[in-house]
Amino acid sequence: MxxxxxxxxxxxxxxxxxxxxxxxxxxxxxxxxxxxxxxxxxxxxxxxxxxxxxxxxxxxxxxxxxxxxxxxxxxxxxxxxxxxxxxxxxxxxxxxxxxxxxxxxxxxxxxxxxxxxxxxxxxxxxxxxxxxxYGVFNAVEGAATFDSMPRQQVSIFTIVPGTRISVRGLRYTPPAEGFRSWWCGTLNEAETNTFAIETDGPALLFRTFLRKA
CATH class of the missing domain: 3.40.50.10240 (Thiamin pyrophosphokinase, catalytic domain)
Known part of the structure; x- marks a missing residue:
């Protein structure tokens, strides 16, 4: 952040x-x-x-x-x-x-x-x-680790449908086949003070400044 x-x-x-x-x-x-x-x-x-x-x-x-x-x-x-x-x-x-x-x-x-x-x-x-x-956008392609806080809202948007994504430290696991539409990766949630993401294509990440109440 x-x-x-x-x-x-x-x-x-x-x-x-x-x-x-x-x-x-x-x-x-x-x-x-x-x-x-x-x-x-x-x-x-x-x-x-x-x-x-x-x-x-x-x-x-x-x-x-x-x-x-x-x-x-x-x-x-x-x-x-x-x-x-x-x-x-x-x-x-x-x-x-x-x-x-x-x-x-x-x-x-x-x-x-x-x-x-x-x-x-x-x-x-x-x-x-x-x-x-309200927060910060980053782009990610490949592997990256981001600072977070428990209950922080995290949204992932893939540029190309079907981009494969794996995460560690987020509440919800993306489907193995990737997201079928932009909205499908919204409103995930961080569980710890860092999380990791890996993609096989370009994606955009948004982290809110405030954690979920």
Whole structure:
């Protein structure tokens, strides 16, 4: 789980729901390096933030912000990728491989789903997590171990139907043939302070901040 006492190396701030409170707000406040997707720069600077870089296609950033930060504004006109991917690629070019993504959910649901799904691609290149007001998304392919707490809710989403999954430390065992649909792996539950998962294909994992009452 994200450690609010440890400043993230690099934060990418997307233009969804602004991380104004809780763990996301703490992570943003403590970040050593903040890359704003272009629309997020307006909200970040309006609250007193100074971005390290602003990246995007430039269609959603305010004129005043763009002028003020023109020296760190990186316009990428490519319409085949969204602003989050443009910001991610910028971080890869800068050699930044430990990334926390904030503000990627909320707002339009299609944007949120697209951003979450992109984690599976990003995770092949970097150590990346996506933190929301309610928990944290990670991508997993192969074997991995995660911190948890008893009765913490854990949901697993497979990108490809039939992806085989084995787990240790979760209450429910996935079927041997894999999940037949997205929803089938939701609302599992951690039993200890760690759990292990192994997959033969890409999957997304969500852990809630709060344990089940």
């Amino acid at each position: 994200p450690d609010a006492a440890t400043a993230p190396e690099t934060v990418i701030l997307a233009d969804g729901e602004y991380p104004a409170e809780g763990i996301p707000a703490t992570l943003l406040a403590q970040a050593r390096y903040v890359v704003c997707c272009d629309g997020a720069a307006d909200a970040y600077t309006a609250r007193g933030g100074i971005p390290s870089a602003i990246v995007g296609d430039g269609d959603s950033i305010g004129r005043t912000t763009a002028q003020r930060f023109r020296d760190i504004l990186h316009i990428v006109p490519d319409q085949e990728t969204n602003d989050l991917t443009k910001a991610f690629s910028f971080c890869m070019e800068q050699g930044r491989r430990e990334l926390t993504i904030l503000g990627a959910t909320g707002g339009r649901e299609d944007h949120a789903i697209g951003n979450i799904a992109l984690l599976a691609d990003y995770a092949r290149q970097a150590d990346v997590q996506m933190v929301t007001p």
